[in-house]
Amino acid sequence: MVKHGTVGTEQLHLGSFIRAQRSRILDDWEGAVRQLPYAQGLSRPRLLDHLPDLLDRIANVVETVHTGGESSLDEMPEVHALERLDSGYDLDEVAEEYALLRACILQLYGEHLASVGASSLGVAMREMVSFNRTFDEAVSAAVSRYTRARERTLVALDRISEAALGTEELDVFLPKLLRVMLETTEAVDSVTLLLREDDVLRMRASVGLEGAGDRDFRERLGEGFSGHIAAEQRPFEVRSAATDPRVRCEALRSRGTRALYGVPLMYGGEVIGVAQMGSRTTFEFSNEDKLLFRAMVSRVTALIVQAGLAAREHAARVEAEEGRQLLQLLIEQSSDAIVMADARGVLRVFNSAAARMHGFGLKDVPPSEWGEAYGLLTLDERPLHSEDTPLLRALRNEVVTEARWKVRHVDGSVRTLSGTASPLRRPDGSLAGAVLNARDETERLRREQExxxxxxxxxxxxxxxxxxxxxxxxxxxxxxxxxxxxxxxxxxxxxxxxxxxxxxxxxxxxxxxxxxxxxxxxxxxxxxxxxxxxxxxxxxxxxxxxxxxxxxxxxxxxxxxxxxxITERKQQEERMRQTAEFRERFLGIVSHDLRNPLNAILLSASALLKLDGMPSGHVQRVRRIVTSAERMGRMIGELLDFTRGRLGGGIPIQPRAAQLRHLCQQVLEELESSHPGRRLRLSAEGDFQGVWDADRLVQLLGNLGKNALDYSPPGTPVDFVLHAEADAVRVEVHNEGPPIPARLLPEIFEPFRRAVSGEASPSSGLGLGLFIVQRIAQAHGGSVEVRSTEEAGTTFTLRLPRRARQVPESSGARH
Missing domain, CATH: 3.30.450.20 (PAS domain)
Known part of the structure; x- marks a missing residue:
């Protein structure tokens, strides 16, 4: 009995030896193959793939030397060759694997024969001949199948590359690629490509399914046929897609698809999509078809990734170009001066604002002469090679946070600029240049100074x-x-x-x-x-x-x-008010107290006039005393009225029923007696009955009449005109003669004023007549006003309500 790893003393036939020592043969072969570069990246299952079955088939063929009959390797070498092609082996590497396997078997079997002693050398030689012939057959089949499959694969890949040539648009070349894949394999009648979008696979292109619907078919990862392939990251096949519940694409089911084979599209360890080929004529694809499909899918994956990278690169280029253009516009349209120099100090950017602020532009000088003409652009009145300029300081890796300098234009004008400068660095930290940002501060500084x-x-x-x-x-x-x-x-x-x-x-x-x-x-x-x-x-x-x-x-x-x-002014006004009030009170007291002796004089003079036998000369003197006393009485009366009007709250009145026409006639008669030879005329139509203080109205009308007589020529008349209104009456007293000067009209009713300032009055008086007129009118609730022109003469107009009411003086005790 032979155990693994040992050989008994009994000689074994070569076929039995291969079966008995299969594990040792495979271990020794793996150790030898692992020394080769192309085999080091394969996992053990992938490396061994069909070799255990192949050794059994070889053992069966060699055993026919003893048993007779026939045995073959079937398709085992071809399958192994296709697997190696799928793993990326070339033909020499496949042949070398077989050579190493032959050497391992012969080495171990030779050691076995040497240890037990060959009992029949002839039989052993016949086994060797059969083994080598069988092995050569396996190598020949593998090489042949590898060559045919590789050639077919290369042709398919070339066609795929040609289909994708000239365009990077997925939607343009993907249908072409799928058409090549469809035409390359005879049994395939539909090819579908689903690309991944997050956790969903969406049908991006298909051939052979035209008109079958589901053009926007989607399937989540882990669900359905394509979702299972994406989740497992390995190929998968079903034998009856039309009835298999895992196949959810209605286009495949409605066409009666039988075999359906799917392969994940892998890039960087991630699934980016799933490719599927389907057939309505067969239930299973051959290994060569599946190998070819996987190879084509690998190439399509690379093309898709390349197209994606190209699209992103193009988008990045477009974005970068747009960014560059935007940056250029921003720099050019900036109101600040922007100047950039490279690491050698050569000016590269000099925007319009910089040209405007400095009085020149780089277009004025060829680039080759920039350094000679402007050096490193000091933007200063100092020599252009000065090392204190902001741009030069930035080129020495200094960050200039704030600087101010002057520039002198060609026309001799000087502008003041301020700004910042900083070095420009590449991603690796090396100096790429410097940038200066400046603004014209001339006007701002001028305004600031102002x-x-x-x-x-x-x-x-x-x-x-x-x-x-x-x-x-x-x-x-x-x-x-x-x-x-x-x-x-x-x-x-x-x-x-x-x-x-x-x-x-x-x-x-x-x-x-x-x-x-x-x-x-x-x-x-x-x-x-x-x-x-x-x-x-x-x-x-x-x-x-x-x-x-x-x-x-x-x-x-x-x-x-x-x-x-205005404290002093207020104090002065108060003093003046108190002085005026004192004066007016004094006048009132004096006027009141003068009435007693004046009455005594009048009474005495009147009594003398009544005496009989008084000489005529004395009578004339006494009459003069009476006249003067009466005039003094009137003056005292005016003073008392003035005092009442200014200090006593207004002139008091006692309204009662009165006829204004009769009062006017009375006044005219008195004026005619005192002014013989003067004409006084009265005009009145209507009802002039009212409630007034008759004595005060006689005093008012008398003052107006006397004023008109005093200030009019002797030969001219004085007219009294009465107008009756519904609730009031109006009296106009008119005289001819020189008008009252316009400058005096605003003060005509003030006390101690005369109608003609600076001129001798036709009659003596205190200048209180018109003041008293106004106060009597106001006491009745009426008013008085004056008009005086060269053409129309002078007219005083009195307005009285028919029923007088005592109206307090607004001026009170102040003036």
Missing amino acids: RLETLALLDALLATAPVGLAFLDRELRYVRVNEMVAAAHGHPVEAFPGRTLTEVLGDEAACIEPLLRRVLETGEMLKGHEFEVPSSGVLAHWVGDYFPVRAPDGRVLGVGCVVSD
């Missing part, structure tokens, strides 16, 4: 202005104030900037803030806002004007305030 000068002037104005000045922004935060504004609100200057109106002024802001906001909203100025602020125990008076502060484009930026201290 701003500083303006602020200096503003500060000087604030410091020296005789009024308070303040500026607030749109949020009513103080921007600037001077000492006078700070003093007006009782705070130091430092308490204002950056703080809001309310934060600084507290409750006092409530009356000012609405005014400032109105200025911001309307854009209109507000003037004359008076306010009071306690200061050192004294109430200080201020007046403010508020105006919008606008930008050059008209936008309201904030509000400005001008405040003035």
Whole structure:
């Protein structure tokens, strides 16, 4: 009995020896083959593949020397050759494997014969002849089949390569590739290619299934026929695709497909798709067909990957080109100057902004002369080879975060630039060049200088202005104030900037803030806002004007305030008011007290006139005393009326029923008696009954009549014209003569004024007549006004409501 790894003392025939020592033969052969480069990458199952069966078949053939009969190797060498072709062996490598197998068998069998002693050398020689003939037959079959399969494969691969030549579009060349695969194998009548999209396989191309539907067939990994192949990453075959539940493609099932063979498309250890070939005429594909299909699938995989890489490369190139163009546009259209130099200092980029800022462009000088003309572009007034330029510093690996320099244009003008410069590095860290980014600061610096000068002037104005000045922004935060504004609100200057109106002024802001906001909203100025602020125990008076502060484009930026201290003016007005009030009270007291002695004079003079026997000369003197006393009485009466009008709340009236026509007739009669020879005319139509103080109206009309007589030529008439209205009456007193000067009209009703300023009055008086006229009219709720022109003369118009009502004087005790 022979055990593995040992040989007994009994001689074995060669066939029995091969069967008994098959494991040792295969081990020795694997050890020898593993020394060859092309076999080192194969797994043991793949390396041994059909060799155990092949050794059994060889043993059976050699055994016929003893048993007679016939035995063959069938297709075993051909299968082995096809497997080796599929593994990438060339013909010499396949032949060398067989040579090593023959050597291992003969080596071991020779050792066996030597150990047991050959009992029959002739039999052994016949076994050797049969073995070598059989082995030569196996080698010849393998070489033949390898050669035919390789030639067929190479032709198919060449056709596939030709079909893909000239295009990188998958949808264009994939149908061509599948057509070649279909035409290469006779039994195949459909070829389908599914490509992977995430976890789904989608049918990308097919031939032989036209018109069968399912052109957009999809299958998830691990599900169905193609999904199983992708998940297992190995070929798979079914014998009846039309009925097999694993086949879900309706196009394959409806065509009655029998054999269906699928191969995964592998790249980088990942499945990128599945290729399938189907047949309606056979249930199983031959090994050679499957080998050829796998070879073609491998080539198609490479082409698909190559097309994908080419597409991505093309897309990357397009993207890079678009990026380059965008970068070029960005650089060219940038408002900043962008200058780039390579590592040798040669200028490569000089955009339009750089040319504009520096007064020249690179197009003005040939590239060969850039270095000579501009060196490394110092952009400075110093020599062009200066080492302090930002670009040169960047070329020395220095990052210039901020720099400022000047450039002198050809026309002699100097511009100030500022910017940054930094080195450009390649991915490996080596210096590729440098880039300079600059902007023209000339105008900004000029505006900044103007701003500083303006602020200096503003500060000087604030410091020296005789009024308070303040500026607030749109949020009513103080921007600037001077000492006078700070003093007006009782705070130091430092308490204002950056703080809001309310934060600084507290409750006092409530009356000012609405005014400032109105200025911001309307854009209109507000003037004359008076306010009071306690200061050192004294109430200080201020007046403010508020105006919008606008930008050059008209936008309201904030509000400005001008405040003035009017405390002294208020105090002076108060003193003047008190003085006037004292004077007027004094006049009232004096006038009232003068009436008693004046009445005594009138009574005494009247009594003297009644005495009989008084000489005529004395009578004339007494009459003069009476006339003068009466005139003094009228003057005292006017003074008392003036005092009542200014201090007593107005001239008092006692309304009662009266007829204005009769009152006017009475006044005209009195005026005619005192002005003999003058013509006075009355015109009245309508109802002139009303409720008035008759005595006061007689006084009013008398003053107007006397005024008209005094200021008109002697030969001219004075007209009284009465107009009746529904609820009022109107009296017009007209005289001819020189008009009242226009400059005096606004003050004509003021006390102590005369109609003709600077000229002698036709009659003596205090100048209170028209003042009293106005006050009596106002006391009745009426009004009086005057018109005076060269052509029409002078007319005073009195308007009275039919029912008088006592109206308090608005002026009160003040003037």
